[in-house]
Amino acid sequence: MQAFLKAAPRALLTATLLLAPATLPAQWSTTYKQFYLQAPHNWQFRTHYTSADRLFNAFDYGHAILYETLWRFPDAPASRLEEDRYRFLTETVLIKPPRLPLEEAAIEPMYARLAPEAKMMFDWAHLLHRQLYDVLADERMTWEARDAEVNRLLSYYRSRPDLAFSSKPKSMRLMQEQPYSLAFRKKYPKFNGLIWGYHWLQMGLYEPLMVGKSRTEKQSLIRGTVARFFQMLNDVPGSLPHQMPMTVAVAPKFAERYPEAAIIFDNLHSMHDAVSDILTNPSVARNEKRAEIMLAARRFRDDTTEVMSVPAWRVVSEHMGIENMGGPSVGFLPTLPTPSVTFGAVMQHDPQTGAMTGFAYGGAVGGGHDMHAGHVMPAGPSDSAQVATLVSTFHAALESGDSTTALSLLSPNVVILESGSVESLADYRAHHLPADIAFARAIKAERQPRAVTVSGDVAYSVSTSATKGNYEDRAVDTLGAELIVARRLGGRWQISAIHWSSRRRP
Numbered sequence: 094m095q096a097f098l099k100a101a102p103r104a105l106l107t108a109t110l111l112l113a114p115a116t117l118p119a120q121w122s123t124t125y126k127q128f129y130l131q132a133p134h135n136w137q138f139r140t141h142y143t144s145a146d147r148l149f150n151a152f153d154y155g156h157a158i159l160y161e162t163l164w165r166f167p168d169a170p171a172s173r174l175e176e177d178r179y180r181f182l183t184e185t186v187l188i189k190p191p192r193l194p195l196e197e198a199a200i201e202p203m204y205a206r207l208a209p210e211a212k213m214m215f216d217w218a219h220l221l222h223r224q225l226y227d228v229l230a231d232e233r234m235t236w237e238a239r240d241a242e243v244n245r246l247l248s249y250y251r252s253r254p255d256l257a258f259s260s261k262p263k264s265m266r267l268m269q270e271q272p273y274s275l276a277f278r279k280k281y282p283k284f285n286g287l288i289w290g291y292h293w294l295q296m297g298l299y300e301p302l303m304v305g306k307s308r309t310e311k312q313s314l315i316r317g318t319v320a321r322f323f324q325m326l327n328d329v330p331g332s333l334p335h336q337m338p339m340t341v342a343v344a345p346k347f348a349e350r351y352p353e354a355a356i357i358f359d360n361l362h363s364m365h366d367a368v369s370d371i372l373t374n375p376s377v378a379r380n381e382k383r384a385e386i387m388l389a390a391r392r393f394r395d396d397t398t399e400v401m402s403v404p405a406w407r408v409v410s411e412h413m414g415i416e417n418m419g420g421p422s423v424g425f426l427p428t429l430p431t432p433s434v435t436f437g438a439v440m441q442h443d444p445q446t447g448a449m450t451g452f453a454y455g456g457a458v459g460g461g462h463d464m465h466a467g468h469v470m471p472a473g474p475s476d477s478a479q480v481a482t483l484v485s486t487f488h489a490a491l492e493s494g495d496s497t498t499a500l501s502l503l504s505p506n507v508v509i510l511e512s513g514s515v516e517s518l519a520d521y522r523a524h525h526l527p528a529d530i531a532f533a534r535a536i537k538a539e540r541q542p543r544a545v546t547v548s549g550d551v552a553y554s555v556s557t558s559a560t561k562g563n564y565e566d567r568a569v570d571t572l573g574a575e576l577i578v579a580r581r582l583g584g585r586w587q588i589s590a591i592h593w594s595s596r597r598r599p
Contacts, residue, residue, distance in 0.1 A: 129224060138226035145315050154186055160368065161201035164207055222358070299344040318423065335436050477547050479586055499526070578590035
C-alpha cells in the first residue's frame, strides 16, 4: 500500500501532460493541477478527525482501482470486482486506510490516460470536499466566517470551468436513462452498493460538523457516523444503500445552508455512476468509451443539459427515501432502516411533472435504449405516490418563487378555482400566480398528510392546511382545504384542476 502513497506534498501548481489512450493516438490532452486554496483552516479536519480523514484516502483508492479494473480487464468475470477487489477493500484497505492522500494516477495509470479530463474533474471536486470539511472543523471560525469562506472556496472551484461540475441540479436521466445506463449496478451490485456507501459517508460527515456544539460533541458524532458506515458492510448487499445517497436526505443541515456545494456533490456522484456504466457496458465499443465519457463530462459541467429546479431537486431527493440511501447520518436508531424499495430498484424523475417512477432490473448487461428490457415487477412509488410527488413539487415551486416549474406541472387545459373565480392557465399566469407565490414565500403553511385516490388515468389529491403569520401588514390565521385533480397524459401526470378554499380559524 505504501507504494501508492505520495512521498511529498504536491506543488501548489503542477503542469501535467497526459497522453490519450492508445486507441486514439492522435488525441493529446493537456491539463494542470491546482492544490488547496491557501487558508488558516487547511488540514483542520485531518488534524482533529484523523481516522475519518484517512477513510477518504481509502475511498480514493477504491474509486481508482474500480475504473482501472473496468478499463484494463473488460472481459474479466464479475467475481474480480464483486469478490476479490471487494474483499481487499473491505477487509484490508478500509480497516487500515492510507495515512496520506494517494496519487491516483499511480493506481489507475491506464484509465488516467483514457480520460484525464474526467479524472481531473473528480480530483477538483474532491479537493472542494476536503477544504469544506476543514472549514467546518475549524472551531476558531464563527458561522458567519464559515459562510464567507465557503463562498470563497466555491468561487475558487468555479474558477476552473473546464473541471467544475454544474451547480444546477441534474435530472436522473443523465445517470439512469442513457443507452449505457445501469450496466455497472446490474453486473456488480455489491461493489455498486459499496461505492454508494462511500458517497453516503462523504456526505454524511458534514452533518456532525453542522450540528455538533463543540469539538468533543463533533468527535463523538463523527465516530458514530463512521461506525454506521461499517455497519452497512455487515450483511451485503442488502445492508448497503439501495439508492444513490442524495445530500438533501443524508446531510439536510449542510444542504440547507450550502445548497450550491450540495448540488455539486450530487452531480459528482451521478457522474461517477455514469463513468462506471460506460466502462462496463459492452454496447459502448472500446474505441468509443473516451468519447462517451467526455460527452457525459460536458453535460455535467454545463448549466443547461437535463437541469431541474432546486425545489424539484429537494422534493425528488426526499421522495427517493432516506431509508433507501443508508439512513440518516446523525440521530439514527441502532438498527439499519428497512428500505422501501427492492435492492436494485431504479428511481426515475420527470423534471416536467415531478413524478417519481421505479422499477427493478434483471437480465444480462446490455445496451440499447429500451430501458425496461429484462425488467421484473415494478418496485418503488405507485401511481398515488407519483401524484403526491407531483403536488408536493408544485407547492415547493410556489414557495421558492419558481414560476417556471409551477407552470410546467399544469395541463394546458387546467382549471383553477380560487377566490370565487375560475381561471384558465393564461388567466392564472397573469393574475393569481404572482400573488400565490408571494403569499407562499411569506407564510409557510402547515399541511396535513394528503390523501390520493387513483382511478385509471385520473387521480385526485385532498389535503388540509393551517396558515398563520403576517402578510402585507395583516395577520393571517386560516384553515384551508385543497383539491387537486391530475390526469395522466402521454405517460406523464399533470395537474388538470385545482380548487382552493379557506376560512378564518375559529
